[in-house]
Amino acid sequence: MITKSSGVKAAAVCRELREAIGAVKVMDDEITLVTYGRIRHGFDVMWPFRKPAMVVFPETREDVVETLKIANKHKFPVTSVGTAAIFLGTTEGGIILDQRRRDKVLEVNTDSGYAVIEPGVSFDKLTAALRGTGFKCSVGTMPGPGTVLGQALSRGSQSFTTHYLNVILDLEVVLPGGMVFSTGSSHFPGVGSHLRYGPYPDLAGLYTCAYGAMGVITKAAIRIHPVNEAYRVNLAGFDSYADSIDYVKDLTNHNIPEHTIIWNWHMYMTWPLEPKDMKTVMPGILASDFREPPEGTPYNLVSTFFSGYPEQVELYEKICARVAEKYHGRVLPAEEVDKRFPATGAGFRQQYEDFHYRESVHWSKGRFAGWYVFAEPKDIKEIEKYAASEFSKFGKAINPVNYYSHPFDYGRSVLLRIAGFPDPADIELRKKIAAKFEEMYDTAMKRYGAVPIRPTGSEKAGTYIQVLASIKKALDPNNILNRDSGLFEEGDL
Amino acid sequence: MKLTAKLDDVQAAAARCLRDGRCTYGSWPENRTLCPLYQHNPSFTFSGGGYLFLILALQDKKIDFGASVAEFAFSCAGCLACDANCNLIRCYQPYAGITDIIRLLRSEAVRRGLVPAGARKVQEQVKSRGHALELTGKVAKANSILFAGPETDGAAIKLLEKIGRPSARLAEKGYSLSTIYELGFWEELGPFVEAAWAKMKPLKDKDFIFVSPHLQDFIVNRFPELLPDYTPVNARHISQVLAGAFRDGRLKSKNTGNVKVSYHDPCYLGRGLKIYDAPRDVLAALEGVELVEMARNREDSFCCGAGVMGDYIPGLSEDTARERLKEFEATGAELLVTACARCREAFRRVMPARERQRVRDLTEFVEERTQ
Numbered sequence: 033m034i035t036k037s038s039g040v041k042a043a044a045v046c047r048e049l050r051e052a053i054g055a056v057k058v059m060d061d062e063i064t065l066v067t068y069g070r071i072r073h074g075f076d077v078m079w080p081f082r083k084p085a086m087v088v089f090p091e092t093r094e095d096v097v098e099t100l101k102i103a104n105k106h107k108f109p110v111t112s113v114g115t116a117a118i119f120l121g122t123t124e125g126g127i128i129l130d131q132r133r134r135d136k137v138l139e140v141n142t143d144s145g146y147a148v149i150e151p152g153v154s155f156d157k158l159t160a161a162l163r164g165t166g167f168k169c170s171v172g173t174m175p176g177p178g179t180v181l182g183q184a185l186s187r188g189s190q191s192f193t194t195h196y197l198n199v200i201l202d203l204e205v206v207l208p209g210g211m212v213f214s215t216g217s218s219h220f221p222g223v224g225s226h227l228r229y230g231p232y233p234d235l236a237g238l239y240t241c242a243y244g245a246m247g248v249i250t251k252a253a254i255r256i257h258p259v260n261e262a263y264r265v266n267l268a269g270f271d272s273y274a275d276s277i278d279y280v281k282d283l284t285n286h287n288i289p290e291h292t293i294i295w296n297w298h299m300y301m302t303w304p305l306e307p308k309d310m311k312t313v314m315p316g317i318l319a320s321d322f323r324e325p326p327e328g329t330p331y332n333l334v335s336t337f338f339s340g341y342p343e344q345v346e347l348y349e350k351i352c353a354r355v356a357e358k359y360h361g362r363v364l365p366a367e368e369v370d371k372r373f374p375a376t377g378a379g380f381r382q383q384y385e386d387f388h389y390r391e392s393v394h395w396s397k398g399r400f401a402g403w404y405v406f407a408e409p410k411d412i413k414e415i416e417k418y419a420a421s422e423f424s425k426f427g428k429a430i431n432p433v434n435y436y437s438h439p440f441d442y443g444r445s446v447l448l449r450i451a452g453f454p455d456p457a458d459i460e461l462r463k464k465i466a467a468k469f470e471e472m473y474d475t476a477m478k479r480y481g482a483v484p485i486r487p488t489g490s491e492k493a494g495t496y497i498q499v500l501a502s503i504k505k506a507l508d509p510n511n512i513l514n515r516d517s518g519l520f521e522e523g524d525l
Numbered sequence: 526m527k528l529t530a531k532l533d534d535v536q537a538a539a540a541r542c543l544r545d546g547r548c549t550y551g552s553w554p555e556n557r558t559l560c561p562l563y564q565h566n567p568s569f570t571f572s573g574g575g576y577l578f579l580i581l582a583l584q585d586k587k588i589d590f591g592a593s594v595a596e597f598a599f600s601c602a603g604c605l606a607c608d609a610n611c612n613l614i615r616c617y618q619p620y621a622g623i624t625d626i627i628r629l630l631r632s633e634a635v636r637r638g639l640v641p642a643g644a645r646k647v648q649e650q651v652k653s654r655g656h657a658l659e660l661t662g663k664v665a666k667a668n669s670i671l672f673a674g675p676e677t678d679g680a681a682i683k684l685l686e687k688i689g690r691p692s693a694r695l696a697e698k699g700y701s702l703s704t705i706y707e708l709g710f711w712e713e714l715g716p717f718v719e720a721a722w723a724k725m726k727p728l729k730d731k732d733f734i735f736v737s738p739h740l741q742d743f744i745v746n747r748f749p750e751l752l753p754d755y756t757p758v759n760a761r762h763i764s765q766v767l768a769g770a771f772r773d774g775r776l777k778s779k780n781t782g783n784v785k786v787s788y789h790d791p792c793y794l795g796r797g798l799k800i801y802d803a804p805r806d807v808l809a810a811l812e813g814v815e816l817v818e819m820a821r822n823r824e825d826s827f828c829c830g831a832g833v834m835g836d837y838i839p840g841l842s843e844d845t846a847r848e849r850l851k852e853f854e855a856t857g858a859e860l861l862v863t864a865c866a867r868c869r870e871a872f873r874r875v876m877p878a879r880e881r882q883r884v885r886d887l888t889e890f891v892e893e894r895t896q
Contacts, residue, residue: 064568064570068570070582071578077585176553177547307612307615388554392613
């Protein structure tokens with residue numbers, strides 16, 4: 033077991049690092065250290081304050097290699113972070129490796145359909161780089177300034193995941209000893225990143241949801257998708273989640289959506305708000321019961337993005353209308369959406385048609401408290417009822433209660449992410465919510481066969497974690513990567 | 526923001542920061558870096574969010590409020606880029622932008638007697654000039670009041686005479702009101718604001734024409750927060766008046782030779798007052814003048830660095846001006862025109878003496894090129 037780094041050791045590491053990669057890339061002034069001391073998900077007193085000994089800003093892969101080699105030599109902890117939220121805590125007295133300065137889009141391959149990016153590339157940067165190339169990337173639920181890789185590695189919700197589980201094709205990884213390797217086809221000299229694995233096992237999987245514990249990612253190839261001649265964002269309204277799921281499954285089974293998401297009414301009303309709407313739309317939402325939308329307001333909206341030749345898109349629209357009716361819903365014409373939910377319509381257009389991410393000002397209501405699970409379609413219907421019932425017990429204090437839900441891998445698994453926004457200062461309520469979430473995960477796993485999207489405690493994962501721990505020990509024998517997080521603790525937000 | 530606000534009052538708003546860096550860069554799809562601190566040193570710390578987290582760390586007693594915190598607080602250029610791009614913080618009580626929250630941090634430094642040398646020097650200059658507003662000219666006959674400081678008002682007066690607009694002057698010795706607000710000397714500001722308003726109130730039936738964007742922004746955007754009896758005044762920037770005069774033919778251009786110019790949007794005229802078109806309309810109305818834009822322009826303009834008063838990053842103010850001048854040089858323009866005396870001086874300060882006349886004030890430039 034490694035003991036916590038001492039001040040003397042930190043000074044030696046800092047000195048060596050400055051010599052190796054340059055002084056301007058290694059910051060250890062007090063203001064930098066305290067502002068990086070609680071970066072996990074905003075400066076939140078609910079999470080421990082862990083002041084690093086230094087923050088390193090690599091500008092090249094070699095800077096990362098040198099940093100890890102020096103840290104490994106001194107058995108000094110390192111946590112790799114990007115911009116926006118991270119899912120694991122940092123390490124007291126360690127190095128925070130902030131890769132924000134590595135933000136180049138290295139390649140856009142429009143033949144195969146992938147982009148090679150550095151870890152600091154944000155969604156905004158990538159979507160801007162893809163403009164005019166005839167390709168688009170996933171639309172996440174992250175803010176535009178959030179990093180593509182940060183979300184991909186945590187397998188966050190993204191558009192186009194209707195057709196697969198993850199956007200990652202290939203990763204370049206640096207191990208604590210300084211070894212660099214690629215997980216996909218670019219491992220072979222002169223070969224591009226078009227193939228995730230083969231002829232050997234899928235190593236990218238080892239780094240997905242590993243939160244930097246198995247190595248530091250320095251480059252990634254991610255899927256991009258052609259912008260077709262015609263496209264639409266079709267919105268259909270339903271009065272029940274079960275009907276929404278049946279609709280989504282039906283469309284997915286018929287290969288219609290490139291992407292589809294179910295939104296509850298609190299979410300579709302508040303997610304795309306402009307600042308001015310916080311004083312007009314939001315008060316009504318805060319005073320409402322999320323289970324009971326006003327008369328005429330659909331409980332769920334399903335956004336379905338599809339594209340192709342114009343004739344194909346026209347046909348898909350007709351099919352959506354017919355299938356929606358089959359499941360007791362109806363397609364909402366764009367004019368109706370603009371009239372009744374103008375912010376919602378504008379938000380969808382901006383996000384799905386222009387790939388420009390909406391700023392989520394509804395987050396100003398409170399501290400995000402989210403509960404996420406995957407389940408099979410039949411089970412997710414029950415889980416939604418269960419989660420809604422449990423969330424309703426907190427009353428309006430956590431409004432808006434926002435959820436979205438969408439299929440991965442052609443609907444083999446469906447995600448439900450439900451969140452409330454309690455007052456950050458109401459620690460008692462937030463503790464109650466955290467305890468409730470634990471209970472809900474247990475119940476959802478046991479009763480409904482749910483799988484949490486974020487780590488919820490290694491004891492639940494049994495031998496899976498034992499195998500991972502063995503791999504971790506082999507790759508990181510000095511346990512310098514994300515040390516305070518154990519392997520995958522502290523994952524739930 | 527109330528002048529009596531304390532750091533406690535912004536703690537909850539600061540805690541809303543998602544650390545996503547939206548405060549550092551401009552609009553999609555260019556996403557150009559706009560925050561001078563971040564441009565100089567890309568790090569979460571050196572961003573609007575970094576300031577918010579510092580305030581939270583201070584409140585959480587993770588760091589003492591010492592001289593380095595004060596230097597840091599005064600190192601923000603106050604360019605409003607964070608406010609233009611992050612709406613999350615201002616959507617929560619006290620509904621203040623990040624820049625105002627940083628000013629509150631400065632005011633706390635002032636309250637503790639921790640004023641960096643650069644800021645102290647400016648404050649002493651302001652103090653020596655005094656805060657009083659002096660009304661001159663034939664007020665009864667005037668249909669407008671030129672609200673002007675000493676640096677650029679000469680050209681403005683001549684231009685108003687050219688367009689036959691009778692004006693009196695409400696002269697401020699320096700930019701006292703806005704300067705002491707921006708520097709965080711809030712405890713001494715209240716009486717001066719009230720005195721200024723008392724002078725302005727009887728003149729409310731007239732147009733107030735501003736040369737300084739800082740002063741106009743302060744009066745238009747801050748007086749409503751600071752004065753319980755404030756009612757809006759008809760405030761216009763000199764560039765808007767000139768653009769109108771060109772349109773209706775009261776001001777005529779004379780061709781004194783062809784010249785290619787670039788226009789630097791001052792932060793407070795642009796992001797503060799949202800006046801982007803008028804200066805460009807004025808330049809477009811001048812014969813022989815070709816306007817070429819810098820890569821960062823309008824709401825995505827980059828600051829001149831004049832507002833940096835702290836020394837947490839040595840040379841930040843000058844480096845910021847140089848960064849902007851590089852962008853100007855890339856346009857191939859001969860002259861850089863701006864509409865703020867602070868910007869003009871910030872650029873000239875880092876230029877060789879023989880080059881300084883390449884930076885021109887809009888009113889001076891227009892005065893020279895009109896009949």
